[in-house]
Amino acid sequence: MTTHRYSQWDGSQDIFEPSAEDLMDAISDSLTLDGDVLRALESLFRLGMQGRFGQRLLGLQDLLEQLRAARRQTLERYDLSSILDEIRDRLDQVIKTEREGINRRLEQAEATGDQDLVKVVQDLAARNCSFLENLPREIAAAIKELASYEFIDAEARRQFEELMDMLKSRVMDSYFRDIRHDLEGLTPEELGKLRDMVQNLNRMLRERMAGLEPDFEGFMQRFGHYFGAERPQSLDELVQMLQRRMAQMQSLLDSLAPEQRQALEDLVESLLQDEGLRQEIEELAANLERLFPMGELRAHYPFSGEEPLSLAEALRLMEELQGMDELERQLKGSRFAPKPGQIDAQKVRHFLGEEAYRSLEQLRRITDVLEEAGYIGRKSGRWELTPRGIRKIGEKALREIFSYLKRGRFGRHPVAASGMGGDQADETKKYEFGDPFHLHIERTLMSSLRREGPGSPLKVKPEDFEVYQVEYLTQCSTVLMLDLSWSMPVRGNFFAAKKVALALDSLIRAQFPRDNLYIVGFSDYAREIKKEMLPHINWNEFVYGTNMHHGFMLSRQLLSRHKGGSRQIIMVTDGEPTAHLEQGHAYFDYPPSPRTLQLTLSEAKRCAKEGIVINIFMLDRDPYIMEFVDLLTKVSGGRAFYTSRENLGQYVVVDYLSHRKRRITS
Numbered sequence: 001m002t003t004h005r006y007s008q009w010d011g012s013q014d015i016f017e018p019s020a021e022d023l024m025d026a027i028s029d030s031l032t033l034d035g036d037v038l039r040a041l042e043s044l045f046r047l048g049m050q051g052r053f054g055q056r057l058l059g060l061q062d063l064l065e066q067l068r069a070a071r072r073q074t075l076e077r078y079d080l081s082s083i084l085d086e087i088r089d090r091l092d093q094v095i096k097t098e099r100e101g102i103n104r105r106l107e108q109a110e111a112t113g114d115q116d117l118v119k120v121v122q123d124l125a126a127r128n129c130s131f132l133e134n135l136p137r138e139i140a141a142a143i144k145e146l147a148s149y150e151f152i153d154a155e156a157r158r159q160f161e162e163l164m165d166m167l168k169s170r171v172m173d174s175y176f177r178d179i180r181h182d183l184e185g186l187t188p189e190e191l192g193k194l195r196d197m198v199q200n201l202n203r204m205l206r207e208r209m210a211g212l213e214p215d216f217e218g219f220m221q222r223f224g225h226y227f228g229a230e231r232p233q234s235l236d237e238l239v240q241m242l243q244r245r246m247a248q249m250q251s252l253l254d255s256l257a258p259e260q261r262q263a264l265e266d267l268v269e270s271l272l273q274d275e276g277l278r279q280e281i282e283e284l285a286a287n288l289e290r291l292f293p294m295g296e297l298r299a300h301y302p303f304s305g306e307e308p309l310s311l312a313e314a315l316r317l318m319e320e321l322q323g324m325d326e327l328e329r330q331l332k333g334s335r336f337a338p339k340p341g342q343i344d345a346q347k348v349r350h351f352l353g354e355e356a357y358r359s360l361e362q363l364r365r366i367t368d369v370l371e372e373a374g375y376i377g378r379k380s381g382r383w384e385l386t387p388r389g390i391r392k393i394g395e396k397a398l399r400e401i402f403s404y405l406k407r408g409r410f411g412r413h414p415v416a417a418s419g420m421g422g423d424q425a426d427e428t429k430k431y432e433f434g435d436p437f438h439l440h441i442e443r444t445l446m447s448s449l450r451r452e453g454p455g456s457p458l459k460v461k462p463e464d465f466e467v468y469q470v471e472y473l474t475q476c477s478t479v480l481m482l483d484l485s486w487s488m489p490v491r492g493n494f495f496a497a498k499k500v501a502l503a504l505d506s507l508i509r510a511q512f513p514r515d516n517l518y519i520v521g522f523s524d525y526a527r528e529i530k531k532e533m534l535p536h537i538n539w540n541e542f543v544y545g546t547n548m549h550h551g552f553m554l555s556r557q558l559l560s561r562h563k564g565g566s567r568q569i570i571m572v573t574d575g576e577p578t579a580h581l582e583q584g585h586a587y588f589d590y591p592p593s594p595r596t597l598q599l600t601l602s603e604a605k606r607c608a609k610e611g612i613v614i615n616i617f618m619l620d621r622d623p624y625i626m627e628f629v630d631l632l633t634k635v636s637g638g639r640a641f642y643t644s645r646e647n648l649g650q651y652v653v654v655d656y657l658s659h660r661k662r663r664i665t666s
Contacts, residue, residue, distance in 0.1 A: 016055035016362065020373030023049075023366060024389065028396040029495075031535055037376055037383040045334070045363055058359035060343075064331045066352050071324045075303050078317065080255055082308035084263060087139055087167065094146070094160045095132055101153020102128055128152055140266030143167075167267065170311050191277065197223040198280040205287040208235060243288045247297035248318040255301045299325060324351055390535055394506025431465035438468040475565030477516040479555035480504055482529075483573035484521040484539045485546045493619045494539050497572045505531055518558045522551035524579055524586045528558065545579030545588040549596065552603040552614070553581065559612055567612045569638075574619035576628050597628070604636040614638035 018026070026049040030040035048059025058066075102125045109121040131149060135142045143164070151157035200223065204214035216235045224231055232238040249268075253261050269278075301321055309317065327347045334342050349357035367383065370376045375389035385393075428440045447464040480501050488494040501519055508517045519529040521537055524545035529537050552569065559567045579588045580596040589596060607614055614636040618629050621642055633640045 016051050016057055020369050023370055024375055024392045025396055028393040031393050057362055058356055060331050060334055063356055067328055070351055077305040078303050078307050078309050079305055080303040083311045083314045086310040090163050094156050098153050098156035101156055105152055195277045197226055198284055202283050239292050243292045247294050250298050251318050252314055385535055394502040427469045428466045429469050431467045440466045477559055477562040477567045479518045479520055479558055479569045481520045481551045481571040485523040487575050489539050491574055493574050516562055520551055520555050522547050526550040526554045546575050546577055547579040547586055548577040549580040549600045549603050552607055556607050569614045572617045576625045601635050604632055608636045616640045618642050
């Protein structure tokens, strides 16, 4: 027995996993236009797709827009000018605590009654209070002065040392992540070890710039603990990691107002009181810039919000913003090539959330899904449509073309002669006088029941009769002549014409496998287009001419292979003939020369003599063109349809079916 379990909606259950059929439907228009699988996939990666039930597969453009919105919200939230406020507040607290300690010391001395002691403490208090009164207001200068000050109060000394450790940790953290514990309470011995590490790192970078191969493994064995959990695996990785961390401090400086920037730079310099260490770090920054220039890593961020930030929060925020920038570069770099594997999926999840992450995972699987379904395959290193894929986009074009038609409508298009057999169709219709009386019993009785209501006996009337529709079939050989001249895409007609060719091919393959369909493209010359190449056909960009003469000639030769059944040419064009074939060469002239018109009409007459009907679907209503088309239909015994690219598919397919079968309706 099948059981079902239901749980509360948490947003994770709706995972849109498009099937191969969904994906083919999504890229079919792009494939119809130029048959380029790579370009169609690029479009799908870039734009995403909509599911049949409203689900959305986000594309790279969607992810890019979401990322930019997230960064904009961050910049509109925070106020970067506040990063030194915490330091100023803590420094003021140190001074306040020291003043209170001085006053307590005075009170304690006076309580002893020892005037000599009181005099000593008063002199010390006066000197220290004067020092505190004259401290510079600038944070860096004040810290530098307090570093050599002899505190009276032990708590004030502890607070100042704690502040210094925190500042050193924040500043050095922008160079060497996760060494905070090594910097807090830094002893001269520990300072020497840090200086030794930077010195060895600089020597290794100089060797790399000299073309040598440094001992990276030996360096990491000695100093790897300075780089925490993100321990690099190569010198190049180490260089890039350090440069990214330095870029965070540089971006913070670049994003500050000039006076705040100067204050922070002074603060950093005051913290690096060891001359040797400061020189080594300056050399490190220069070496890193030579090996791996900051470039886009160094960015100015225009903050405009009101929420304050501490220095530590600002540095973390720089890391977040630079992570967003890096993800943006990955998304932009992948927009024009289906390579979502180059995108950091965890960054997508971190910055954009679970839906974006899942969409990226689905994008990564698109080519696998299509390949496993047999719709695309690799050939000479490129993705190409398989025969099954070609049939699939033809079926999609056919569905779109037929979607406007009501069931049974094809019966309005008679043919001159029927074929050898009459087949009973699955569809039914209300009986009309003259119909073969192939009665559908169940539907007839249900019609009576709906009319009369429950009860017996049922009273059946003529209006209750439903009969099977009957098809009389005739074999048909068709040439679809497609105008590939430059005017077709310029006027927006080429896509519709190509979709018709795909739909006709799909229709014949699926429903009329004994029929024959040829595709002839014509511009300056005419040529046959094999069915497997149909998705790849394109207009001729660099030639002029609409050579109907050669097109009719080639079509007649193709149809001469078939003597039985009906034969027809369906020509889709948007202009008059401007070229003809003479002695094997195309001659172009515009406006059309009398010679071109004469040879085109003569070839149309030959088609008519051989029983080939020419039907013209004209996408232009210029009076001169209409006059020529009318003349062409007269000499060929065919028909002309003046239509638009929106209705072209409907007209062409309906006309094909009118030559292929009819339904008996009266």
